[in-house]
Amino acid sequence: MKKFLIPLALFVVLVLFLAAGLKRDPHEIPSPLINRAAPEFSLQTLSGKSTFSPSDYKGRVWLLNVWATWCVSCREEHPVLVAFAKQIAVPIVGLSYKEIQPQDDPEKKLSPDAQLSLARSRGAVWLERHGNPYSLSVMDLDGRVGIDYGVYGVPETYIIDKEGVIRYKQIGPVTPQLLTNTLLPIIRGLENS
């Protein structure tokens, strides 16, 4: 009997490791940007009237939500954000990520200006229809800012603290459960600090 105890123990350890591995989502890659300063950018807003930089919100806790009208999961997430925006005073900045997709302009005929205005009208219509949770939305047409933030799947949501440091990154749609159990406690903690 004693002879089998060691292999059995090793087997149990192996099973525990594999079981833990099963629960992890391989698509959720831990971001190296957590606890680092949010990358600086200056982008035009959706309305085109002004530009926005993360430093504008220094001293405030804010959210950066990456979205696009072509993004299916964003549709699922959007009502949650709309309800959330009404509930809390924390500003949500929308990053309209690569609104013009390659298939929208297969022959690459659109000039940058034409792309921008198409993206603007599309985004505005979409927000009109689904509600606008954003205090403002900025245009990241070429996805450069997205790369700086390590965006690889839309939607993504970042919580940025008063010092402009990224404290949390949510990959995939924000659900009501996530909001109450994870995001809200973090936001409250950061606001009180």
Add this chain to the structure above:
Amino acid sequence: MNFCGLISKNSRSPVAVLPTRDRLAGLTGFVYFLISGLIAVSFASNPVLAKEAEPMASDAQVEARLVHIAEELRCLVCQNESLSSSRADLAEDLRAQVREQIVKGRTDQEIKDYLVERYGDFVLYRPAVKPMTWALWFGPFVCLLIGLGVLLFVINKRNKKIQSLQPATHATVVGAESNTNLTAPSQLSETAHPEHKE
């Protein structure tokens, strides 16, 4: 090489393929040409997969370096593909970034660091050696050593058992005591076999 890698290598660009084709003379070159043609045709008939690779920069050297770097990087969207073979939009964007930085004269390491800064060690197919990855790099060798240790221990134990069972007058067995553990069992079996046959 996986299927996707093969396709992208053929469809990617004549620029990247050219140096190889130079080396392939005559018939081999013709066969190669036929195969790539066939693949191109089979993909043209499939509208979903027929998405053409983005046109490459004219500089063949930049492209060669791009392929060299991107093969070591993982695509974040389709995680089992390298950045050089993936046709995800993000991979396209990241390749454009890498290309731009090559043109700017950045080193391979600087370009990789740029991506690690944004996407983490996950993008590297060859993670850096640091305390966090020690288990990954040295774990297998540690396991091997443990296995060797257990093996030697078991052999040694069995050896002693056999010795205690056999008459101590046997010269070879006595000699084996001073020998290494690994050679002892074979010597034992050599001497044991004739006895059994008798």
